[in-house]
Amino acid sequence: MRAIKIIICFIVLQASAQQGGMWIPSLLEGMNEDEMRSLGSKLTAKDIYDVNNSSLKDAIGHFNGGCTSEVISDKGLVLTNHHCGFGQIQSHSSLENDYLKDGFWAMSLEEELPNEGLFIEFIVSIHDITDAVLKGVDDSMTEKEKQSLITKNSNAVMASWSKEEWQDVKTKSFYKGNQYFLFVTERFEDIRLVGAPPSSIGKFGSDTDNWVFPRHTGDFSMFRIYADANNRPAKYSKDNKPYKPKHFLPVSLDGVEEGDFTMVFGFPGRTNEYLPAVAIEHITKEFNPTNIAIREAALKVIDAKMKASDEVRIKYASKQARIANAWKKWIGENLGIEKSDAVEKRRAFEAIFTKALKEKNLEDKYGNILSEFDKLYKDFAPVNIKRRNFIEVFLVTNELMQMTFRAYQVEQALLENPELLDKAKASLTSRFKGIHKNYDKDLDKGVYLSVMPLYGKPLDASIYEKTAFTNLDSALQLLEGDVKTIIKNLNKDAAYVYAKPIIDEFYNKIDAEYQQKNTAISALQTKYMTALMKALPNERYFPDANSTLRVTYGQVRGYSPRDAVYYNPVSYLDGVIEKYVPGDYEFDVPQKLRDLYNTKDYGQYADKNGKVPVCFLGTNHTTGGNSGSPAIDAEGNLVGLNFDRVWEGTMSDMNYDPEICRNIMVDLRYVLFIVDKYAGAKHLIDEMKLVHPKK
Ligand code: ARG
Numbered sequence: 001m002r003a004i005k006i007i008i009c010f011i012v013l014q015a016s017a018q019q020g021g022m023w024i025p026s027l028l029e030g031m032n033e034d035e036m037r038s039l040g041s042k043l044t045a046k047d048i049y050d051v052n053n054s055s056l057k058d059a060i061g062h063f064n065g066g067c068t069s070e071v072i073s074d075k076g077l078v079l080t081n082h083h084c085g086f087g088q089i090q091s092h093s094s095l096e097n098d099y100l101k102d103g104f105w106a107m108s109l110e111e112e113l114p115n116e117g118l119f120i121e122f123i124v125s126i127h128d129i130t131d132a133v134l135k136g137v138d139d140s141m142t143e144k145e146k147q148s149l150i151t152k153n154s155n156a157v158m159a160s161w162s163k164e165e166w167q168d169v170k171t172k173s174f175y176k177g178n179q180y181f182l183f184v185t186e187r188f189e190d191i192r193l194v195g196a197p198p199s200s201i202g203k204f205g206s207d208t209d210n211w212v213f214p215r216h217t218g219d220f221s222m223f224r225i226y227a228d229a230n231n232r233p234a235k236y237s238k239d240n241k242p243y244k245p246k247h248f249l250p251v252s253l254d255g256v257e258e259g260d261f262t263m264v265f266g267f268p269g270r271t272n273e274y275l276p277a278v279a280i281e282h283i284t285k286e287f288n289p290t291n292i293a294i295r296e297a298a299l300k301v302i303d304a305k306m307k308a309s310d311e312v313r314i315k316y317a318s319k320q321a322r323i324a325n326a327w328k329k330w331i332g333e334n335l336g337i338e339k340s341d342a343v344e345k346r347r348a349f350e351a352i353f354t355k356a357l358k359e360k361n362l363e364d365k366y367g368n369i370l371s372e373f374d375k376l377y378k379d380f381a382p383v384n385i386k387r388r389n390f391i392e393v394f395l396v397t398n399e400l401m402q403m404t405f406r407a408y409q410v411e412q413a414l415l416e417n418p419e420l421l422d423k424a425k426a427s428l429t430s431r432f433k434g435i436h437k438n439y440d441k442d443l444d445k446g447v448y449l450s451v452m453p454l455y456g457k458p459l460d461a462s463i464y465e466k467t468a469f470t471n472l473d474s475a476l477q478l479l480e481g482d483v484k485t486i487i488k489n490l491n492k493d494a495a496y497v498y499a500k501p502i503i504d505e506f507y508n509k510i511d512a513e514y515q516q517k518n519t520a521i522s523a524l525q526t527k528y529m530t531a532l533m534k535a536l537p538n539e540r541y542f543p544d545a546n547s548t549l550r551v552t553y554g555q556v557r558g559y560s561p562r563d564a565v566y567y568n569p570v571s572y573l574d575g576v577i578e579k580y581v582p583g584d585y586e587f588d589v590p591q592k593l594r595d596l597y598n599t600k601d602y603g604q605y606a607d608k609n610g611k612v613p614v615c616f617l618g619t620n621h622t623t624g625g626n627s628g629s630p631a632i633d634a635e636g637n638l639v640g641l642n643f644d645r646v647w648e649g650t651m652s653d654m655n656y657d658p659e660i661c662r663n664i665m666v667d668l669r670y671v672l673f674i675v676d677k678y679a680g681a682k683h684l685i686d687e688m689k690l691v692h693p694k695k
């Protein structure tokens, strides 16, 4: 009898243990806390977020605005992904000191490398300010009026918020403008590079393995936060001291196994979980394919040039990775949406929504939302595609066009207000320098020739021979003299003359039309969100990601991407060796790592089965921005480092499906193994707090 009771209780708990969702850390009490517990967590909401005491959130930093990082020692040592620190690692690299290729390890504090512009931001506290922000906003207002009142209100709240002088505040909209929160933050700006494995570990498998499992990438790098004499944020100074955090994560040496609870704590960037079926259809059938094609054309050129020259390889490493990453993601997203029948399922859900509207007498108010979406998306689709294609060509792939685009913006600004001259010059100078730091004219010309036709504009290859933009000195000369001279010179440049009418068309026609139509869609999406929560109040709603701190949780689980194929949730060093291709740019393995494998010199970092775990899968609902996020075990220890998702599962940005959506994490024991045994940086391990929660 007792056994039966236990079994029944177990089944109920399993069923209630829903997954998916990115939750606001200050609102976990109740539903989320219960769900987490039923998945195996021993943490309380207060362990995760507490304003008065130190809590897990104090160890989680927004890394340079785009990734996540976590503090792992009481001396401000920070862990994030290799691909998040990639730009910094690259910027310290040269042909002589190729840290991308060989890795880098500071053997003392003195050897740690400062990084201009890099910052890590912590969340001090989170406050619901919805009432103050929406004060006076009503349905009689136009979208524009609403938005300007909301901006005014939220600026007023920020201005009067009491905070310490070294802190900042910002506000963000949630649930499509149905709720607003204020964040008090602390931003540290003296962040030094401590260590990075060679790319053959940190980026092992490169593009071939990106977004897929089985995965064997040691995608990590280490930094250190420095603070002033009072342990507060400060600009770089050699007198700064390692930061003493309010909390740092202990590291578990016991790892995880299938079914174990994990929670991922970080700064997911953007999701779109409440789209109507018609939007998902548009994105996957029309929008993605055109952008995939543009990136594919660019990558063909870039990849060939990088293979042919080491110099080009170093220069373009970062740019190539950025272009290839979303390219492959969109392909996987399409696959997943198709495979999981997401559009049909969303339609079925919409039928339930429509029925609920009827039952609750909400038809008058919300009954036309779905048909309105159909109409708006049909009208929106062509311009949405055109605009994004422009961005892909002018801002993502073709650098000469990017320079003309920035110059165009400056010309427009100067025509409107000549007083902006100094500012405009400075910003354009830094743009040009940024591009030319890693520029190859030949490569860029090849990209131009292959992407521009996909935007439907005639080619003129001769601009590459005539323009001043492709050389930094001559490009900067374009910015000399007064406003009139600059404008005159720009308009004499062959590339500028070529690009200007295309950019004109973009601003005056394409983007203008896009903005207008997109505003209407966003307003309808806001209304839809409100209607969903009223018609189906018992569903679980989490706000779409918006680059604010979120908690997502789940369990370690494998998955089946295709019939008869099942992926185990854990990969091992053995798999690195299986994939080894000597000299290959993606799958080479350093001699030292092969030696460690051959002698089984694993120290304390092997699993119970004697093997070194490398990566593992979980059902945590993550997205871009969660890179570098800690995977935390049931007791609050660090067990993994999030860095990717499985290919078919990347659709979770629109459609989380617990069957196939998995996030990919590096096992922390692999990180420690590489730091200790491969790099010989034992002093870093000694700084950490290693624990054995399972013993
Ligand atoms: N796909 C991961 C993310 O979206 C990792 C990207 C870096 N790795 C790479 N091979 N490009 O950011």
Ligand code: GLU
Binding pocket: 066, 067, 622, 623, 624, 625, 626, 627, 643, 644, 645
């Ligand atoms: N690699 C991604 C990032 O840079 C995280 C993976 C994802 O999109 O899930 O944030």
